Amino acid sequence: MTTLCYAKKTCSIGIHVLMEEVGLPYDLKIVDFSKGEQKTPEYKALNPKGKVAALVRDDGSVLTEYAAIAMWLAMTNPDKKLVPTDPEGLARTIEAMDFIVGTVHMLSWRLFRRPDAYSDSADVHEQLRERGMNAMLAAFDVIDEQLAGKDYLMGDFSIADTALYYTQYWAVDVAGWKLPPNVQAHYERMKTRPSVQASRELEGVA
Numbered sequence: 493m494t495t496l497c498y499a500k501k502t503c504s505i506g507i508h509v510l511m512e513e514v515g516l517p518y519d520l521k522i523v524d525f526s527k528g529e530q531k532t533p534e535y536k537a538l539n540p541k542g543k544v545a546a547l548v549r550d551d552g553s554v555l556t557e558y559a560a561i562a563m564w565l566a567m568t569n570p571d572k573k574l575v576p577t578d579p580e581g582l583a584r585t586i587e588a589m590d591f592i593v594g595t596v597h598m599l600s601w602r603l604f605r606r607p608d609a610y611s612d613s614a615d616v617h618e619q620l621r622e623r624g625m626n627a628m629l630a631a632f633d634v635i636d637e638q639l640a641g642k643d644y645l646m647g648d649f650s651i652a653d654t655a656l657y658y659t660q661y662w663a664v665d666v667a668g669w670k671l672p673p674n675v676q677a678h679y680e681r682m683k684t685r686p687s688v689q690a691s692r693e694l695e696g697v698a
């Protein structure tokens with residue numbers, strides 16, 4: 493059975509939502525970051541990057557990287573309509589996901605959360621955190637404009653929305669920031685989806 497390797501409060505929550513959207517049986521394997529399990533030889537044998545999410549598929553092969561996993565789930569379950577199929581819609585979905593994973597997550601949130609990864613000087617960590625926060629809030633302003641007049645990033649729900657969802661979770665539930673109005677409304681809308689509710693319950697997220 494397909495197994496999702498996940499860690500609580502991480503970007504894997506977005507893939508977890510997609511597993512629920514797909515609706516097929518799957519297993520969950522928790523990777524406990526508090527015990528450093530992502531860096532153990534056992535886990536690195538599975539994913540040498542030492543990161544989540546990782547998806548172990550029926551044939552034993554492992555898929556990593558948010559956009560790749562999301563796209564594979566969408567394309568192997570076409571009846572769920574998780575990604576537009578026309579060239580413009582597909583390109584726009586990748587555009588939105590790349591911005592969220594590359595800019596909101598990797599360039600902004602990581603700087604806010606892990607300033608120690610960028611400098612050994614503890615005296616600049618607060619400044620780096622502030623830069624990360626400002627970059628993330630500026631990125632949400634861009635997304636806010638994209639969401640104007642729409643329920644979801646592509647109009648209809650798609651894999652881009654679950655990427656946005658995990659960054660919204662961090663901004664609101666972890667950092668306590670205020671989101672711009674359309675992004676906040678989108679987050680509330682996401683939380684009404686049974687897939688989001690199920691994944692939150694399974695991960696013990698309030």
Ligand SMILES: N[C@@H](CCC(=O)N[C@@H](CS)C(=O)NCC(=O)O)C(=O)O
Nearest residue numbers: 502503530542543544545557558593
């Ligand atoms: N570009 C990767 C990022 C994956 C990633 O950074 N995951 C974080 C959790 S949000 C992780 O596993 N961090 C483990 C660590 O830094 O030790 C993706 O899109 O999946």
